[in-house]
Amino acid sequence: MRALRVLQQRDEAIRARVARDVEDRLGEGNLESLALAAHAAMERETTRARGTGARAPACSAGCSYCCHVHAHATLPEILAVAAWLRRSLAPEALFALKERLARHVADVEPLSDEERWAARIPCALLDERGYCSVHEARPLRCRAFHSCSADDCRDAFEGRTDALPPRAALLARAADAVEAGYDRALLAAGIDASGHRLESALLRVLERTAP
Numbered sequence: 411m412r413a414l415r416v417l418q419q420r421d422e423a424i425r426a427r428v429a430r431d432v433e434d435r436l437g438e439g440n441l442e443s444l445a446l447a448a449h450a451a452m453e454r455e456t457t458r459a460r461g462t463g464a465r466a467p468a469c470s471a472g473c474s475y476c477c478h479v480h481a482h483a484t485l486p487e488i489l490a491v492a493a494w495l496r497r498s499l500a501p502e503a504l505f506a507l508k509e510r511l512a513r514h515v516a517d518v519e520p521l522s523d524e525e526r527w528a529a530r531i532p533c534a535l536l537d538e539r540g541y542c543s544v545h546e547a548r549p550l551r552c553r554a555f556h557s558c559s560a561d562d563c564r565d566a567f568e569g570r571t572d573a574l575p576p577r578a579a580l581l582a583r584a585a586d587a588v589e590a591g592y593d594r595a596l597l598a599a600g601i602d603a604s605g606h607r608l609e610s611a612l613l614r615v616l617e618r619t620a621p
Contacts, residue, residue: 421587424455428591429598436599442493444601445486445549448592452553455584464580467556468563474540475567476555477533480523482605483549484596491608492615494547504616510534511613519610530567534609549608550592554585 428451435443460466483491495504514534518526537543542552557563557575565571596603 417583421583421590424584424587425591425594427451428455428588429595432592432595433598440489441486441601442489443486444592444596445484445490448487448550448588449490449547449553451591452550452585452588455588456553456581459578459580459584462580464584465558465578467578467581468558468560469556470560472540473560473563474532474536474542475563476557477536477540477542478530478567479527480518480521481533481549481608482551483608483611484592484603484605485611486596486601487549488606488608488611488615491544491547491549491612494544495616508613508616511609511616515610515613519607550585550589551605554582554589556581556585 428448431447431451432444435447495507499507511534514531518531521529521531532540533542535543542548556577558578559576562571562573562575566573566575593603
């Protein structure tokens with residue numbers, strides 16, 4: 411029981427730290443900065459968890475088995491992705507991305523999570539190598555998800571098992587606490603903390619802003 415209390419206290423300490431970090435950015439006047447504060451907190455807290463003995467994830471660049479489901483993100487996170495794309499892409503590349511997103515959203519929007527996974531439709535933000543093209547600005551859910559076995563992920567992707575890949579318990583707790591702290595700060599500020607489908611929401615944001 412004492413071990414559980416220690417873990418719960420650690421979780422609450424993370425939630426409180428993240429909430430303060432996000433609240434400190436409220437005065438900057440843009441929602442994107444709230445997501446950036448949460449992204450930095452996720453990196454800090456998951457690094458700390460690994461330093462306390464959490465099992466290392468097997469995830470690596472180009473390993474994108476998990477990127478064939480609907481990704482969800484809050485509005486500040488979607489705005490952060492859009493801002494990163496506008497800074498990183500030339501106008502013609504951004505226009506091409508919007509066209510690809512539009513075609514992609516038309517295909518995946520009617521699908522449930524289960525239907526999309528069964529169809530093995532990749533995220534529109536993956537490049538031809540399976541690399542995340544917005545990795546630096548990816549949402550918290552994408553940052554939090556991990557697996558300790560690439561073989562198990564491959565087996566699930568290829569239909570040989572329905573079992574969820576193994577996760578590092580301490581790392582998962584830290585990531586969940588970061589997201590909870592972020593949501594706490596948003597709700598306290600009267601900002602919607604619900605998730606939106608990343609691809610369709612990103613397309614709407616990009617379409618109403620100039621390249």
